[in-house]
Amino acid sequence: xxxxxxxxxxxxxxxxxxxxxxxxxxxxxxxxxxxxxxxxxxxxxxxxxxxxxxxxxxxxxxxxxxxxxxxxxxxxxxxxxxxxxxxxxxxxxxxxxxxxxxxxxxxxxxxxxxxxxxxxxxxxxxxxxxxxxxxxxxxxxxxxxxxxxxxxxxxxxxxxxxxxxxxxxxxxxxxxxxxxxxxxxxxxxxxxxxxxxxxxxxxxxxxxxxxxxxxxxxxxxxxxxxxxxxxxxxxxxxxxxxxxxxxxxxxxxxxxxxxxxxxxxxxxxxxxxxxxxxxxxxxxxxxxxxxxxxxxxxxxxxxxxxxxxxxxxxxxxxxxxxxxxxxxxxxxxxxxxxxxxxxxxxxxxxxxxxxxxxxxxxxxxxxxxxxxxxxxxxxxxxxxxxxxxxxxxxxxxxxxxxxxxxxxxxxxxxxxxxxxxxxxxxxxxxxxxx
Numbered sequence: 001x002x003x004x005x006x007x008x009x010x011x012x013x014x015x016x017x018x019x020x021x022x023x024x025x026x027x028x029x030x031x032x033x034x035x036x037x038x039x040x041x042x043x044x045x046x047x048x049x050x051x052x053x054x055x056x057x058x059x060x061x062x063x064x065x066x067x068x069x070x071x072x073x074x075x076x077x078x079x080x081x082x083x084x085x086x087x088x089x090x091x092x093x094x095x096x097x098x099x100x101x102x103x104x105x106x107x108x109x110x111x112x113x114x115x116x117x118x119x120x121x122x123x124x125x126x127x128x129x130x131x132x133x134x135x136x137x138x139x140x141x142x143x144x145x146x147x148x149x150x151x152x153x154x155x156x157x158x159x160x161x162x163x164x165x166x167x168x169x170x171x172x173x174x175x176x177x178x179x180x181x182x183x184x185x186x187x188x189x190x191x192x193x194x195x196x197x198x199x200x201x202x203x204x205x206x207x208x209x210x211x212x213x214x215x216x217x218x219x220x221x222x223x224x225x226x227x228x229x230x231x232x233x234x235x236x237x238x239x240x241x242x243x244x245x246x247x248x249x250x251x252x253x254x255x256x257x258x259x260x261x262x263x264x265x266x267x268x269x270x271x272x273x274x275x276x277x278x279x280x281x282x283x284x285x286x287x288x289x290x291x292x293x294x295x296x297x298x299x300x301x302x303x304x305x306x307x308x309x310x311x312x313x314x315x316x317x318x319x320x321x322x323x324x325x326x327x328x329x330x331x332x333x334x335x336x337x338x339x340x341x342x343x344x345x346x347x348x349x350x351x352x353x354x355x356x357x358x359x360x361x362x363x364x365x366x367x368x369x370x371x372x373x374x375x376x377x378x379x380x381x382x383x384x385x386x387x388x389x390x391x392x393x394x395x396x397x398x399x400x401x402x403x404x405x406x407x408x409x410x411x412x413x414x415x416x417x418x419x420x421x422x423x424x425x426x427x428x429x430x431x432x433x434x
Contacts (some may be wrong), residue, residue: 035248036295039391041423043398044299045110045151046353047340048258052119053131053154058138061149065108067343071309072101075316076347085317086324086348092355100350103400108346110399111151111337114139116170117158117193118263125166132170136177143185153189155227159200168207175222179215190224191258196232198242198249205251223253225301229260231267234285244292254298257289258339261303277303277326277338286335301337302330309344320348327352336395350399357396364389365410368421372413390421 051060076082082100083093114135116128123131135154142148154174157167171190178184192204208222226246228234236242247254264285265275276282286302293300305326309319323345330338331352340349368389396402397415404415411418 037297038295039299039423040297041419043150044395045337046399047109047338047349048111048113048151048301049109049149049340050113050115050119050155053114053116053128053135054120054123056114056135056138058142058145058147061109061112061142061147064343064346065104068104068108068346069101071316071344072104072347075309075313075320082347082351085320086351086355087321088351088355089359092358095358096351096354099354099400100347103350103354104346107150107400109149111189112149112153113189113191114152114154116167117155125169128166128170129173132173133177136174137181139185140178140181144182148185148187151187151189152185153191155191155193158192158194159203160194160196171207172211175211184217184221188222189255190222191227192224193227193260194229194263195226195246196230196242198245201226201246201249201254202251205249205253208253220252223255224250225256225258226250226254227258227260228285228289229263229267231264234288241288241292243289247292247296247298254296256299256301256337257293258301259286259289259303261339262306264303277305278329286333290334299337300335301339302326302335304339304341305345306341308342309348310342316344319344324348324352328356331356353399354401357392357399357401360392361396361402361406362410364392365407368393368413368418369411372411372417372421386421387423390418394418394422 049064057063072082076085079094079097082088082097083090088096116132120128120131132154139148139152142152154170156170156174157163159167175184178188190208192201195201204224208224209219211217212219212221226233226243228243233242233246236245243257247257259277259282261277261282262275265279265281266272268281270279270281282303286300290300305319305323307319307322309316309323327338327349330336338349340346368386371386371389393402393407393411394415397404397407397418407418408414413421
């Protein structure tokens with residue numbers, strides 16, 4: 001061993017060894033960058049609302065908001081009654097209730113999917129053509145008027161042989177209609193349902209690439225979500241995790257994995273009475289999805305409940321409690337998005353989301369402030385934890401659960417500071433100071 005001079009550090013490895021190792025890992029470094037780019041750092045909606053293609057209209061978002069507000073007025077007209085139904089802490093009740101009502105008035109739907117699949121069914125070709133063209137015109141009009149949901153798009157039929165041509169045509173009609181109207185809007189989202197093989201994902205990517213080339217759009221401009229609704233999407237015949245291969249088959253276009261509660265449950269033989277997003281079969285599928293998507297920048301969405309909050313007040317309250325509990329359960333498991341099927345689901349969607357972020361707000365802000373200052377606390381946090389804490393605060397800000405001013409007071413950090421912690425450069429830790 002070579003001994004350095006006094007006060008200097010001794011080493012044993014020759015520089016050539018380090019250079020050789022570095023050279024050998026260059027392909028791995030490139031592969032990490034390509035396959036695991038990390039979260040995109042953009043806003044993720046807390047839910048997706050889907051509306052049948054023939055029912056979608058320019059006032060759909062406002063109609064859903066008004067329906068949700070009417071449900072509150074009828075079944076929980078004040079904070080105390082709403083809190084009593086959901087078991088909200090008294091300290092949160094008034095704030096959550098006011099924020100829910102404000103959200104329903106200002107931005108009732110964060111992500112809207114015009115449905116041409118299960119919610120639409122099979123129609124004559126000319127009718128579906130017209131509905132798809134009308135959906136494109138309506139999306140363009142609402143974006144121009146500033147009344148569109150932040151994210152909007154369609155779910156066409158899947159890539160299976162029986163409906164493939166129809167699904168491709170509907171996508172073409174819709175996207176072409178948008179291009180003719182005013183171009184593709186920001187927040188455009190497409191959903192590919194009932195995927196069983198990675199080749200179907202690759203086909204969707206090729207289809208969108210061809211559309212981009214036809215219209216002179218940048219390659220990769222159009223992304224899409226993959227809906228996980230079949231057992232084959234989780235486990236392939238050879239025992240591999242199909243969903244991981246699907247993400248790669250998308251060629252960088254996959255933006256989300258959305259769990260389909262009822263199709264997936266039925267595929268496994270779960271009886272109708274037990275088909276729910278908290279069934280063990282659902283938990284297994286979503287755990288596989290979560291691991292497959294980790295680090296890829298592909299986000300996760302839970303499914304929905306088909307128990308609608310309609311009818312007499314007692315029945316509405318039961319449905320609200322069920323929905324609220326399922327949303328809270330998903331949030332705790334890092335599923336920050338889900339599907340809502342009825343305007344009456346919006347009050348409990350936002351109540352669950354707002355309560356989740358507000359309950360964790362003070363502690364998350366305090367821990368992140370101490371991390372930023374390298375101050376002592378009761379928890380020894382690491383860069384990865386700082387990333388999670390900042391992500392929690394950012395998601396709360398994005399949906400309206402938190403305000404920028406209160407986050408700045410509690411954490412001493414700006415939004416830019418939070419973003420630097422939440423989305424650090426690859427290969428480096430979360431920022432050590434704002």
